[in-house]
Amino acid sequence: MTTGEILVHVAEYKVGGPGNVLLTIGLGSCVAVMLHDAGAKVGGLAHILLPSPALSRRDQNPGKFPQTAIPLLLQEMAGRGADAARITARIAGGASMFANLQPLGTIQMGERNLVAVRTALTHHSIPLVGSEVGGDFGRTVRLFADDGRIEVSAVRRGVTYL
Amino acid sequence: MEDVRDLKELQFDALKEVANIGAGHAATALSQMTNKKIMITVPEVTVTPLEEVSEVLGNPEEVVAAVLMHMMGDLTGRTLLLFPEPSAYDLCDILLRRAPGTTTEFGVMEQSGIKEVGNILSSAYLNALSDFMGMMLVPSVPSLVVDLSAAVLTSTYLNFGSERDYVFCVESEFQFDGESSNLRGHFLLLPDLASLRAIFDAIRVG
Numbered sequence: 001m002t003t004g005e006i007l008v009h010v011a012e013y014k015v016g017g018p019g020n021v022l023l024t025i026g027l028g029s030c031v032a033v034m035l036h037d038a039g040a041k042v043g044g045l046a047h048i049l050l051p052s053p054a055l056s057r058r059d060q061n062p063g064k065f066p067q068t069a070i071p072l073l074l075q076e077m078a079g080r081g082a083d084a085a086r087i088t089a090r091i092a093g094g095a096s097m098f099a100n101l102q103p104l105g106t107i108q109m110g111e112r113n114l115v116a117v118r119t120a121l122t123h124h125s126i127p128l129v130g131s132e133v134g135g136d137f138g139r140t141v142r143l144f145a146d147d148g149r150i151e152v153s154a155v156r157r158g159v160t161y162l
Numbered sequence: 163m164e165d166v167r168d169l170k171e172l173q174f175d176a177l178k179e180v181a182n183i184g185a186g187h188a189a190t191a192l193s194q195m196t197n198k199k200i201m202i203t204v205p206e207v208t209v210t211p212l213e214e215v216s217e218v219l220g221n222p223e224e225v226v227a228a229v230l231m232h233m234m235g236d237l238t239g240r241t242l243l244l245f246p247e248p249s250a251y252d253l254c255d256i257l258l259r260r261a262p263g264t265t266t267e268f269g270v271m272e273q274s275g276i277k278e279v280g281n282i283l284s285s286a287y288l289n290a291l292s293d294f295m296g297m298m299l300v301p302s303v304p305s306l307v308v309d310l311s312a313a314v315l316t317s318t319y320l321n322f323g324s325e326r327d328y329v330f331c332v333e334s335e336f337q338f339d340g341e342s343s344n345l346r347g348h349f350l351l352l353p354d355l356a357s358l359r360a361i362f363d364a365i366r367v368g
Contacts (some may be wrong), residue, residue, distance in 0.1 A: 010316060011213040024310025026222050029320045049213060049320070056326045061213065097317040098230045098305040109320040138313025140223075154290055156310050 005142075008032075008075055011064040013046035015076040022143040027093035029110035031117050031133070032068065032141050034090045035073055035126065036148035037082035043145035044073040044082075048093075051109070051116035066113075066120035074124065089121050090130035090162045092141045092152050110134070130162040166209050166330040166355065172286035174207050176367040177332055177358075180291060185334035185349055188283040188292035192336070195282060197257045199339040206333050215315045215329055219244065219348055222312030226250075229280025230318060232302035233288060237360055239285040240322055241301065244314070244339035249345045250276055261315065268308050280304040283349065295364035318352070325355060 010023040016022050022045040024032050035044040046069040050056060053065050062068035074084060088095045094110040094117075102108060114133055121128050130137065134154045142151040150162040182205055189200045208218055216222045228245040242250035245253060253273045254265040256280070265272060283303050288299040319329050331350050336346060338345040353361065 009213070010216055018244075026216060026310035026316070028309070028313035030315030030316060049316075052328055064213070076163065095313070095317070097307050097309065098319070098321065101230060101232060101302065102321065103304045110317075136307070138309040138317075140310065 006135070008045050008047050010047050011049045013044065013063045013069045013073045013076075014141075015042065015044045015073065015080055016145045017042055017080055018146055020145045022145065023141070025140045027139045027141065028095050028097050029108065029113060030067075031093040031095070031110075031113045032139075033070060033073070033117055033121070034092070034143045034150055035077060035087050035088075035143065036143065036145070037077065037086045038148050039083060039086050040081040041146050042077050042080045042082040043110055043143045043148065044077045044142050045141075046070065046073050048117055051112040062152055064086055066117045070120045070124055070126075076125075087126055088129045088148075089126045091117055091128065091152055092139050092162070093133045094133040095135050095137055095139070097136055097138070100107055132160060166358070168359075168366070169209065173362060175274065175360065176365055177207050178205045180294065180365065181332040181334055184287035184290045184351065185336070188287040188349060189336050191282050191286035195279070195337075196253070198256070199232060201337050201339045203335040204289070207331075208333065209330050212316075212319060212326055212329050215319055215331075216312035216332065218315060219311060219333070220323055222245040222310065224311045225271075226311045226314060227276050227308050227359055228314045229277055229284075229304045229306050230322075231280060231284050231304045232322075233259050233284075233299060233351075234302060235299045236297035237299055237346050237353055237357040239351070239357050240318065241277055241287065242314075242318055242350040242352060243280045243283055243347060244311070244350070245259065245276070247308070249329075249347055250308075252345045253279065263335065273306055277304045277306050280306070285302060287349065287351070295361065297360075323352065324356070330355075330358070
């Protein structure tokens, strides 16, 4: 890890300011929600694990679900000087790995996560300006708080920017 | 038993013994297939929050070749076989009778070879369990992905397990003995919670 890099583990959410890079490793069915305010150079990343607290009995970890992680992310970003009106969102992940083992007619968790994340973003009126989602492969993402650039890398697929 | 956290010491030990029998047979199969000596570790039974499974086998950034199969019949769940990328290449060299260091990508032949290894190992593991517990266990077709260990592990539990809080795995590590290549892999047995009960009933550990 280079200086200024902030690692976001599964079901965590973190905020970074100028000079910071928010990093999350190995998104499979999970979805990374990345918020950025270009004016304040403040970024936030949540590593969403599940689409709804209803799927979990032990629901005290708000970082797990989009409904609970996104408002907390917004709150922390506001604390760092971000203006809600300027914040835009991009998302990555939500893959369907081992899809051929999934019983027919079921909806993959990756897809359910994506739907729940988009719903939560709409609920908070945050415009979704980019996504790198789906497929059958994992992703590692970096959000550069300075310019809001997002680097998405996948094994043997190289790097794309959002 | 409502939750995997309710497991007792004796039940952990029993699961380790069951896994040892399965892993022993799987290692024998792999040894015969490759004509190499194989060492297996004492199985580890781990209970972790779902958030932490990506790190249960060590480095979440390690690229692995992973073969997932459903376990069907009297028990339900999954088996997951993981080889770190360099080990998967070495294994392809051995299986495809190539000079060491020849395989550098996962083409059709290599993918097929790794899936077949998954098939043979899981079948050997499940056969041993079937005999030991007097059950019928059948593996599904294998599914292979080559990806980061974190993505593989989290997706396996998210898409196929019904537990969303604490999850459970029985893991055996195997290693080729006396090889300079340091070829190694992990075999994970992931029974559903209901099947854990069935295992304890079968071996009379309450």
